[in-house]
Amino acid sequence: MLEIRDLIVSYGAIEAVRGVTLTAAPGAITAIVGANGAGKSSLLRAITGLAPIKSGSVLLDGKDITKLPASRRAELGLAHAMEGRRIFRQLTVEENLQLAWQFGRRRNAWADALERVFVTFPILKDKRRVQAGLLSGGQQQMMIVSVATICNPSYLLLDEPSLGLAPIIVQEIYTFFTERCREDGTTVLLAEQMAALALKVSEHGYVLRQGRVVREGPSKELVDSGLVAALSSAYL
Amino acid sequence: MEEFLTLLLAGISVGAVYGLIAIGLNLTFWTTKTMNFGQGSVMMLCAMLTATLIARGWPQALSILAALGIIVVLMVFTETYTVRPALKIEGSMGWAVSTLGVGIVLQGCAALWFGSQALAFPDIIFSAIDDVVVFGVHVSLQYIAVLVLALALVVVFELLVRGTVWGRAMRAVSMDSDLASVIGIPTRTIVLGSYIGSGILAGVSGILVAQIGGTVDPAFGFELVIFGFVAAVLGGMGSTTGALVGGIVAGVLQQMVGGYISSAAQHGMAFALLILILVVRPQGFFGQREIVKV
Numbered sequence A: 001m002l003e004i005r006d007l008i009v010s011y012g013a014i015e016a017v018r019g020v021t022l023t024a025a026p027g028a029i030t031a032i033v034g035a036n037g038a039g040k041s042s043l044l045r046a047i048t049g050l051a052p053i054k055s056g057s058v059l060l061d062g063k064d065i066t067k068l069p070a071s072r073r074a075e076l077g078l079a080h081a082m083e084g085r086r087i088f089r090q091l092t093v094e095e096n097l098q099l100a101w102q103f104g105r106r107r108n109a110w111a112d113a114l115e116r117v118f119v120t121f122p123i124l125k126d127k128r129r130v131q132a133g134l135l136s137g138g139q140q141q142m143m144i145v146s147v148a149t150i151c152n153p154s155y156l157l158l159d160e161p162s163l164g165l166a167p168i169i170v171q172e173i174y175t176f177f178t179e180r181c182r183e184d185g186t187t188v189l190l191a192e193q194m195a196a197l198a199l200k201v202s203e204h205g206y207v208l209r210q211g212r213v214v215r216e217g218p219s220k221e222l223v224d225s226g227l228v229a230a231l232s233s234a235y236l
Numbered sequence B: 001m002e003e004f005l006t007l008l009l010a011g012i013s014v015g016a017v018y019g020l021i022a023i024g025l026n027l028t029f030w031t032t033k034t035m036n037f038g039q040g041s042v043m044m045l046c047a048m049l050t051a052t053l054i055a056r057g058w059p060q061a062l063s064i065l066a067a068l069g070i071i072v073v074l075m076v077f078t079e080t081y082t083v084r085p086a087l088k089i090e091g092s093m094g095w096a097v098s099t100l101g102v103g104i105v106l107q108g109c110a111a112l113w114f115g116s117q118a119l120a121f122p123d124i125i126f127s128a129i130d131d132v133v134v135f136g137v138h139v140s141l142q143y144i145a146v147l148v149l150a151l152a153l154v155v156v157f158e159l160l161v162r163g164t165v166w167g168r169a170m171r172a173v174s175m176d177s178d179l180a181s182v183i184g185i186p187t188r189t190i191v192l193g194s195y196i197g198s199g200i201l202a203g204v205s206g207i208l209v210a211q212i213g214g215t216v217d218p219a220f221g222f223e224l225v226i227f228g229f230v231a232a233v234l235g236g237m238g239s240t241t242g243a244l245v246g247g248i249v250a251g252v253l254q255q256m257v258g259g260y261i262s263s264a265a266q267h268g269m270a271f272a273l274l275i276l277i278l279v280v281r282p283q284g285f286f287g288q289r290e291i292v293k294v
């Protein structure tokens, strides 16, 4: 179980997350929705150990990991597909995957891990020796989620996995992690501006505004309450 | 002709050492975008310690290893207390002042312990007068040995960086340290390792230069680190091939100006040419212009 208690993230004078408490139910997808700047990424980055935590705590299976460096959290089975197409551009697809496998919590053999990626995304097999920076946006996103899941993480944080992608690719990425969640029992925390999409696949949802949770509940209820329409109109 | 060839070899040989110094600076620049401005004192200290230990009757190899061991401790201190605190604050230039400060303090300490006049540096492999005659030209064996050693170290360095897991992890940290730590790479260890590696390269460079010059004094490293910096910038910050080529260009320029024009003008002229090169090619010989991230 992944729990966040009274978390405050601040970048100097800017408080991006202002006292968030939430729980990601084991083996399920939990959505965090909210407009641009609501603090979704800061929240996820605090969970992985990248954003500066001012106070509050992050608990993984009841263990307080708030003070652990990011690399140690990865060993505990926490994976994070960050926003903004973060990849090692000069390394090949296979090198990107291998690096994540070598330094992650290694439980599976490399050949098996790679095979599983290639079965899921055959295009990555064709591009395995290509520099990751040369892939298309969709292929990069496939590689990013593969990098994040190569060591079969127990917890998977996804930050805007749909951003800037063609609908068909979005479909593929979403199918990938919903199935992964079901097959492996991975706990998924999904941050999305596209509330409709995220609430459709998740069981529970949190709505973030200016760093605070303004609503939460079963995703279905959030959708029925007209939240999606309200959030979409907020962008326009 | 003989003079020209001698100057050329001296330039290439010393230049390869400048390249080593530059590679050491690159190493920490990759991982943290910082570098040890006190690197000159590291070179000086390593050479002085080696000379002192050998003078006390220690075996040469052991003296060198002991000096390098002390350098490792020094680099751990430098990274922990001057670089790491500054890195916690985005945009802080505190490391520049602190690393320079450590260097200056060390130089002062060296002057206290060893006195401020030059110590003689013992001949380790060849003496300054050993030479071979190739096509009727006297070629200094010492220069050859230094060149070969410097090139061998560059090759070993490249093999480590390209061929090992830790080398690749270091490249990963240099490309995107957040992403590296998210996938489980212990970035702090890598940064510390880059400082240690940088110190070892500087220490070895110090020994090589002291071997050529025959003496070492507390101010010894100052000029060297400037040439190392020149080599790094000239070659294109961060490029290993660039560092080597940049170092050799700087070394040859320095020797030629010193030999044919005047040794007083050596530095001024070399730098004037350097500025000219950078006007034409600001990214250096092998540097890539930074591609703006989308």
Ligand SMILES: Nc1ncnc2c1ncn2[C@@H]1O[C@H](COP(=O)(O)OP(=O)(O)O)[C@@H](O)[C@H]1O
Residues within 6 Å of the ligand: A011, A014, A015, A016, A034, A035, A036, A037, A038, A039, A040, A041, A042, A043
């Ligand atoms: N590294 C940073 N330094 C300073 N402010 C930041 C940084 N990252 C995010 N912020 C600010 O924190 C707030 C929340 O941003 P973010 O967490 O990226 O929200 P979201 O992912 O919901 O768009 C914004 O006001 C943003 O400007």
Ligand SMILES: [Mg+2]
Residues within 6 Å of the ligand: A037, A040, A041, A042, A083, A159, A160
């Ligand atoms: Mg975001």
